[in-house]
Amino acid sequence: MIDHLPALQVVIPLIAAPLSALFRPGRAVWLLAMAACGLSLLIAVLLLDQVLTQRVISYPMGSWPAPWGIEYRIDAANAFMLLIVSGIGTIVMAFARPIVEQRIRLPEYKQPWFYTAYLLCLTGLLGIVITGDAFNVFVFLEISSLSSYALIGLGRDRRALTASYQYLIMGTIGATFILISIGLLYVMTGTLNMMDLAERIPAVADTRTIRAAFAFLTIGVSLKLALFPLHLWLPNAYAYAPSAVTAFLAATATKVAVYVLLRFFFTIFGVDFSFGTMRLDLVLLPLALVGIFSASVVAIFQNNVKRMLAYSSVAQIGYMILGISLVSVTGVTAAISHLFNHALMKGALFMALGCISFRIGTVQLDRIAGVGRAMPWTMGAFVVGGLSLIGVPLTAGFVSKWYLIVGALEKGWWPVAVLVLVTSLLAVIYIWRVVETAYFKPAPEGRVVNEAPLALLIPAWTLALANLYFGLDTSLNAGVARTAAEMLLSVGH
Amino acid sequence: MRQYPIPRLVTKLLLPLILLFALYVQFHGDYGPGGGFQAGVIFGAGFILYALIYGLDEARRILPPWLLRIGVSLGVLIYAGVGVAGLLLGGNYLDYGVLDSHDPVHGQHLGILLVELGVGITVSAVMVTIFYAFAGRGR
Numbered sequence: 001m002i003d004h005l006p007a008l009q010v011v012i013p014l015i016a017a018p019l020s021a022l023f024r025p026g027r028a029v030w031l032l033a034m035a036a037c038g039l040s041l042l043i044a045v046l047l048l049d050q051v052l053t054q055r056v057i058s059y060p061m062g063s064w065p066a067p068w069g070i071e072y073r074i075d076a077a078n079a080f081m082l083l084i085v086s087g088i089g090t091i092v093m094a095f096a097r098p099i100v101e102q103r104i105r106l107p108e109y110k111q112p113w114f115y116t117a118y119l120l121c122l123t124g125l126l127g128i129v130i131t132g133d134a135f136n137v138f139v140f141l142e143i144s145s146l147s148s149y150a151l152i153g154l155g156r157d158r159r160a161l162t163a164s165y166q167y168l169i170m171g172t173i174g175a176t177f178i179l180i181s182i183g184l185l186y187v188m189t190g191t192l193n194m195m196d197l198a199e200r201i202p203a204v205a206d207t208r209t210i211r212a213a214f215a216f217l218t219i220g221v222s223l224k225l226a227l228f229p230l231h232l233w234l235p236n237a238y239a240y241a242p243s244a245v246t247a248f249l250a251a252t253a254t255k256v257a258v259y260v261l262l263r264f265f266f267t268i269f270g271v272d273f274s275f276g277t278m279r280l281d282l283v284l285l286p287l288a289l290v291g292i293f294s295a296s297v298v299a300i301f302q303n304n305v306k307r308m309l310a311y312s313s314v315a316q317i318g319y320m321i322l323g324i325s326l327v328s329v330t331g332v333t334a335a336i337s338h339l340f341n342h343a344l345m346k347g348a349l350f351m352a353l354g355c356i357s358f359r360i361g362t363v364q365l366d367r368i369a370g371v372g373r374a375m376p377w378t379m380g381a382f383v384v385g386g387l388s389l390i391g392v393p394l395t396a397g398f399v400s401k402w403y404l405i406v407g408a409l410e411k412g413w414w415p416v417a418v419l420v421l422v423t424s425l426l427a428v429i430y431i432w433r434v435v436e437t438a439y440f441k442p443a444p445e446g447r448v449v450n451e452a453p454l455a456l457l458i459p460a461w462t463l464a465l466a467n468l469y470f471g472l473d474t475s476l477n478a479g480v481a482r483t484a485a486e487m488l489l490s491v492g493h
Numbered sequence: 494m495r496q497y498p499i500p501r502l503v504t505k506l507l508l509p510l511i512l513l514f515a516l517y518v519q520f521h522g523d524y525g526p527g528g529g530f531q532a533g534v535i536f537g538a539g540f541i542l543y544a545l546i547y548g549l550d551e552a553r554r555i556l557p558p559w560l561l562r563i564g565v566s567l568g569v570l571i572y573a574g575v576g577v578a579g580l581l582l583g584g585n586y587l588d589y590g591v592l593d594s595h596d597p598v599h600g601q602h603l604g605i606l607l608v609e610l611g612v613g614i615t616v617s618a619v620m621v622t623i624f625y626a627f628a629g630r631g632r
Contacts, residue, residue, distance in 0.1 A: 014573055
């Protein structure tokens, strides 16, 4: 069975999804979903372990050999992504049950469909990451996107429906652009296999078709990953989705889009074409910087804490794109490492907010006054996540910011390094607003709030502690990220 | 529609033919144009026509939502299950060649037939489910 792990990685959640639709609401369906998530996490760990020793795993679907059939191809970069997606998927699934039972707009008999949509979304995200076939990326992208629109629409607030619709429109435009790009590449090269594409593109690179494909892909993926100024769907979608969904999507969906960007620019089009001929870094760098700065400033003025963190996510995506636009091993290491660290910190923060909204029904800033004393454990997790978001030393967030600044200084771009530091201070301001309100403002008269149930606290604290652990032991989030970056830039092989 | 005998009668006459044609498209899909998706759409459209003429309640009596719910899941499970069967018989995922131990070509035929059947079941169930969901709004 060990040879079939690449297929099982996707197939286990894929089978669990329709199965859970057949269940009655209750504990059993959650256990099934939990088992599926746990198994895919286990497989991801095994695959990463395997990849670090033998570098590349190739799996032909249906035994059709590679350039003709669909190939699953795993190297350091996507094995690391698989670990992020399935890890967050598992922890958030552990968190999801009380949320599903009490905090989503779905009649009880339809609750199993939540798990179906969640598992399908997980299937899609894992599929995008694991596949070595460009068209397969699009297929899985649609699976994950369609199920995430449904998940976002389940928010209790009716505005979740418009937010979901907005995302549907923007996401569909993005997916269409990606499809057009893949179509153009297919016309020019006659292949869809990524490795085959990478070999054949240089011969036809100097054509308008390939340049158009490149442009369509850049815009399409930028929409999906919410790069400034294409981020407008994101704040509402994150703010009104159920908290478990926000935690899952914020920590995985945009990250997977960043991975797609990395894969297409570095592996398929190649560094020389993407950054030498097309000078993509000149486009990405200013957008990333403006995005980081403006989204951080906007976050300061938000009154809905979830919305505030959503804007902060736009800024954090800016850091990743900034790392990519440095086009150096250190820069790409920073980007990949930040994929992991941001998943940890935003997962912890959104789950802590989920605990708060579970108890007091809202995350408006003025309504959470005094929560710090009533729910010390919840706010503790929030503070740890917040420190990591700011990038305080000894937290995971520090690791990627460190690499980012070192990468910028290597290039001699000290204004960029300064801007990274300044925007970290902006993060201090918006996190502090929440901490100040929760700890130092008196609670409203007569409100009795209990600490969140353990079923919510344990997953939230698991991620919060992971933020601390990976701030000290950086062999995974910096070591493996560096291996992946070297692989993508083809240095040292 | 109760007072229009002609559409009612024509529907009754056409319905078996529509469903039969759907099955033809389904199972002849290996050799000619067609396959699970097209067949599923035709099959589902047959029931939608019935619901349009005879009313939603009558259609729900014949094809109840709980059956559709099973159908939606069952198709995907058949598809994925064929892949797993390939794994268990020693091939790769979705390797149909190992499904028949004597002749891999037979295995390929069997595999694609089952997979397309899964597609057909899910597509037809989803078509009718979507129609029920929209037609049942505001009730």
